[in-house]
Amino acid sequence: MKGFSFELRKQDSSARLGRVxxxxxxxxxPVFMPxxxxxxxxxxxxEELEAMGVEIVLANTYHLYLxxxxxxxxxxxxxxxxxxxKRPILTDSxxxxxxxxxxxxxxxxxxxxxxxxxxxxxYTLTPESAVEVQEALGADIxxxxxxxxxFPADREYARGSMELTHRWAKRCKEAKQPNGQALFGIVQGGxxxxxxxxSAETLVGMGFDGYSIGGLSVGEEKGLMKEMVAATVERLPxxxxxxxxxxxxxxxxxxxxxxxxxxxxCVMPTRNARNGTLFTRHGKLxxxxxxYERDPMPVEEGCACYTxxxxxxxxxxxxxxxGEILAPRLNTIHNLxxxxxxxxxxxxxxxxxxFAGFKKRFHEExxxxxxxxxx
Amino acid sequence: MKGFSFELRKQDSSARLGRVxxxxxxxxxPVFMPxxxxxxxxxxxxEELEAMGVEIVLANTYHLYLxxxxxxxxxxxxxxxxxxxKRPILTDSxxxxxxxxxxxxxxxxxxxxxxxxxxxxxYTLTPESAVEVQEALGADIxxxxxxxxxFPADREYARGSMELTHRWAKRCKEAKQPNGQALFGIVQGGxxxxxxxxSAETLVGMGFDGYSIGGLSVGEEKGLMKEMVAATVERLPxxxxxxxxxxxxxxxxxxxxxxxxxxxxCVMPTRNARNGTLFTRHGKLxxxxxxYERDPMPVEEGCACYTxxxxxxxxxxxxxxxGEILAPRLNTIHNLxxxxxxxxxxxxxxxxxxFAGFKKRFHEExxxxxxxxxx
Numbered sequence: 001m002k003g004f005s006f007e008l009r010k011q012d013s014s015a016r017l018g019r020v021x022x023x024x025x026x027x028x029x030p031v032f033m034p035x036x037x038x039x040x041x042x043x044x045x046x047e048e049l050e051a052m053g054v055e056i057v058l059a060n061t062y063h064l065y066l067x068x069x070x071x072x073x074x075x076x077x078x079x080x081x082x083x084x085x086k087r088p089i090l091t092d093s094x095x096x097x098x099x100x101x102x103x104x105x106x107x108x109x110x111x112x113x114x115x116x117x118x119x120x121x122x123y124t125l126t127p128e129s130a131v132e133v134q135e136a137l138g139a140d141i142x143x144x145x146x147x148x149x150x151f152p153a154d155r156e157y158a159r160g161s162m163e164l165t166h167r168w169a170k171r172c173k174e175a176k177q178p179n180g181q182a183l184f185g186i187v188q189g190g191x192x193x194x195x196x197x198x199s200a201e202t203l204v205g206m207g208f209d210g211y212s213i214g215g216l217s218v219g220e221e222k223g224l225m226k227e228m229v230a231a232t233v234e235r236l237p238x239x240x241x242x243x244x245x246x247x248x249x250x251x252x253x254x255x256x257x258x259x260x261x262x263x264x265x266c267v268m269p270t271r272n273a274r275n276g277t278l279f280t281r282h283g284k285l286x287x288x289x290x291x292y293e294r295d296p297m298p299v300e301e302g303c304a305c306y307t308x309x310x311x312x313x314x315x316x317x318x319x320x321x322x323g324e325i326l327a328p329r330l331n332t333i334h335n336l337x338x339x340x341x342x343x344x345x346x347x348x349x350x351x352x353x354x355f356a357g358f359k360k361r362f363h364e365e366x367x368x369x370x371x372x373x374x375x
Numbered sequence: 376m377k378g379f380s381f382e383l384r385k386q387d388s389s390a391r392l393g394r395v396x397x398x399x400x401x402x403x404x405p406v407f408m409p410x411x412x413x414x415x416x417x418x419x420x421x422e423e424l425e426a427m428g429v430e431i432v433l434a435n436t437y438h439l440y441l442x443x444x445x446x447x448x449x450x451x452x453x454x455x456x457x458x459x460x461k462r463p464i465l466t467d468s469x470x471x472x473x474x475x476x477x478x479x480x481x482x483x484x485x486x487x488x489x490x491x492x493x494x495x496x497x498y499t500l501t502p503e504s505a506v507e508v509q510e511a512l513g514a515d516i517x518x519x520x521x522x523x524x525x526f527p528a529d530r531e532y533a534r535g536s537m538e539l540t541h542r543w544a545k546r547c548k549e550a551k552q553p554n555g556q557a558l559f560g561i562v563q564g565g566x567x568x569x570x571x572x573x574s575a576e577t578l579v580g581m582g583f584d585g586y587s588i589g590g591l592s593v594g595e596e597k598g599l600m601k602e603m604v605a606a607t608v609e610r611l612p613x614x615x616x617x618x619x620x621x622x623x624x625x626x627x628x629x630x631x632x633x634x635x636x637x638x639x640x641c642v643m644p645t646r647n648a649r650n651g652t653l654f655t656r657h658g659k660l661x662x663x664x665x666x667y668e669r670d671p672m673p674v675e676e677g678c679a680c681y682t683x684x685x686x687x688x689x690x691x692x693x694x695x696x697x698g699e700i701l702a703p704r705l706n707t708i709h710n711l712x713x714x715x716x717x718x719x720x721x722x723x724x725x726x727x728x729x730f731a732g733f734k735k736r737f738h739e740e741x742x743x744x745x746x747x748x749x750x
Contacts, residue, residue, distance in 0.1 A: 039693065044701070068668070068696075068697075084686060294447055310459045318413070318447075322443075324415045325704070329418065329704070
């Protein structure tokens, strides 16, 4: 079994072209990781993901821990075999879901107690058990348990939360088996640039296989998010991958890549697809709108995805309005194709030392009128 | 544009091997037609249907008439192009749905008035408009408006209903354009063998491209259904295809083929798939059952379908319990693969003059213990 490594292949200003190697293969970065919450990228097969160039997916430890349970997945041969995805997988620690989905949660030095959002059953996750669960699932890249600092949080809370996250990160590192899985550190620090920098420095001092930036895109202004990303990346080493968790919109991805981020994940392309919002290079298209009722055009002219090469907006609108389950599938294919194509274009631009020009065109192509279509 | 024809290629006792030729290609019979109610076989793409050997699908005039409307479909290039299905399509007349889905319906000599099950809007379907709607949709095989005789119905009602259906069939035939679409006649007659025979004879006298048997599988005993099929087919010509509408279970298909039926449709494989009931040669398997929680086996050992060659019962159960939309898709693939394989096996048995042996093995393989799993 090959281990984990990262190669920084080229840099264009701060934007980075790289390659992550894992036990289940390589990933070209910068990369967007589709979210397969419960061991399934909703509605799609592995073959469909591969056909559009997806090289890595994310699965949620919290959901799989509750159902069907990590031991069951392990018994069935691990997550790759269970969901028949042969390429790399990243699992989060479950921390974020505990903070966003569970009402009765209690944080102690030991870990976090919470009630399942499914049936109220009490569970405890500790840094050690979060690692154990992720080892049972068998992802290529795993995350330490962290406290996703709430927003807003005052300086004192943000500092205390960061320190707890560091102590938990250390315990995760100690608990981890030498099994080829990569463990990242998660930078926290709320919306305080100095605390973010301190968090990055401390985690780098401990030494992880990569560094995640957590606790962003939680309701703050875009400018504040960008400031936090900037403050963090300046203290991260060049030779390790950088993962901006839970981000984001196409604009966020372009910004993140410009700042030197290598990895992203977000439910936006998949969730929006199910809600009938489709991404195009000109902005968003809300398929249920009456203007598409008799529209013979594809979602995006010139798009090479399965959906756009076969179906009209009129048909996709019909499927959506009729509640047909082919609708979320065809919409998800288009949105993930858009996201993977966007990342591919950015990798190519970096390769050619032309990222600035790419960014300019990206913003010029976006039509203000379509952008106003709300989510 | 090629027209419609039927070739009876071989007969094994009463079981028939044939070939239906339509403007969009050929169909080997006996055939099972998956139901694509609203211009989509729920959750699947045309490529997936073709990969499992599906040669013809059915779409429902009633649903498409209400939403998105037949004129819209026509504007978008017709049903084949709208749903990107290049092979033959059969549409029903809408009559059955009016009788099964609509509460406020009124039957007159002119046609049927009904309230949409979607929003209560009043509509009228006449023999002429049912043909017009189906001409706009552009299916290869269309059905005349009929009254699906309720069950139970007394002799007098059944006879009157049959006579109305005959008058409507005549009007449909007169209204139809000479456009290459085939028009079938629909035999009614309730549960009265003599009325069924009379209906068959009358329709054959009018001359249609094929003959459907309607009004069965509506709650009657299996024995009664079989008696009605037997009474009808004895009066149908050998050189035209015979279509048993809305039937049925795997056992029904074997019986129907034995009786000389060429075409079948039923929502059972697709609807049951969405409810988690899977067909196997040993009987039904209810995937949510706890016994499959940690079961690494495929749904059916030896099954060559996409689902069985890639996924365990444990994974399918997990997807189903978690409400993942990949579940109905993978389950539907398996069930339709089972149905198309069953039909292929029967065609081969007839080809080899071995249908009796096939039927014996079919019944022997079914396990009484699994068969008791309820729908």
